[in-house]
Amino acid sequence: MKVLALACLLPATALAAPTYTVEGELGAQKLVVQDGALAQRWGSDEGLIGVQQQADLDGDGTPDALVYTSCGGNGCATDYHLATVRGGKLVVTPIDSTEGEVRLKQVEGRWQLEVDQPGGQKVYVFADGKAALFATDTKRVLATIAEVKGVAPYTTDSPPRSFQADVDLDGKPETITCTIWERWGSLLCTLPTPSGPQTLSTGCDRFGALATTTNGRRDFVCNEDKIVRFDGKAYNEPR
Numbered sequence: 493m494k495v496l497a498l499a500c501l502l503p504a505t506a507l508a509a510p511t512y513t514v515e516g517e518l519g520a521q522k523l524v525v526q527d528g529a530l531a532q533r534w535g536s537d538e539g540l541i542g543v544q545q546q547a548d549l550d551g552d553g554t555p556d557a558l559v560y561t562s563c564g565g566n567g568c569a570t571d572y573h574l575a576t577v578r579g580g581k582l583v584v585t586p587i588d589s590t591e592g593e594v595r596l597k598q599v600e601g602r603w604q605l606e607v608d609q610p611g612g613q614k615v616y617v618f619a620d621g622k623a624a625l626f627a628t629d630t631k632r633v634l635a636t637i638a639e640v641k642g643v644a645p646y647t648t649d650s651p652p653r654s655f656q657a658d659v660d661l662d663g664k665p666e667t668i669t670c671t672i673w674e675r676w677g678s679l680l681c682t683l684p685t686p687s688g689p690q691t692l693s694t695g696c697d698r699f700g701a702l703a704t705t706t707n708g709r710r711d712f713v714c715n716e717d718k719i720v721r722f723d724g725k726a727y728n729e730p731r
């Protein structure tokens with residue numbers, strides 16, 4: 493029992509507890525890590541440096557810090573780094589860069605970092621003084637074989653946009669033409685059907701041909717993942 497009690501006490505007494513602070517003026521700031529009597533500094537060329545959070549992120553018993561650097565102005569991304577002390581030496585490694593939000597949170601006792609990006613969210617976990625990408629949660633975007641995109645600048649003067657795909661699967665491509673419907677800011681696309689051209693008000697700003705087919709005709713996609721299928725007579729609304 494005595495040995496066990498001693499073993500439990502050891503980490504607290506044997507391991508130093510580095511603290512992470514920032515010193516200096518904007519443009520010349522340094523991260524300062526005070527580890528016992530030893531102070532180590534790390535600086536970037538960027539204008540701003542800060543400690544977002546100090547915690548034992550990798551669970552090895554000593555405090556680490558999530559550090560950010562930024563040019564300090566509007567529209568510049570913030571770079572995130574993991575600062576840790578390994579073998580008495582300060583080690584700072586880059587994690588990710590984003591203009592979006594970044595959150596540290598604990599899940600089942602382990603720290604993870606959520607990074608919001610324009611295309612979705614990334615999740616990092618920490619181990620051995622490093623951050624590792626754990627998951628990406630990006631929006632589902634169906635891949636097309638050909639597509640048209642974009643309704644800006646929302647004018648009827650914009651020329652029609654067209655692309656080619658073999659709609660009836662006879663081995664020869666047909667041309668699908670989309671015009672911009674100014675009132676709704678969406679694409680108005682004309683698809684060939686057995687009974688003649690069908691004009692579909694798509695409500696989309698991306699329209700393209702998929703590799704898949706339904707009832708003997710090509711499938712199409714609207715925006716990221718809404719599918720337009722042929723029901724045997726006509727194409728349905730995007731859904």
Ligand SMILES: [Ca+2]
Nearest residue numbers: 548550552554
């Ligand atoms: Ca740690």
Ligand SMILES: [Ca+2]
Nearest residue numbers: 658660662664
């Ligand atoms: Ca064809």
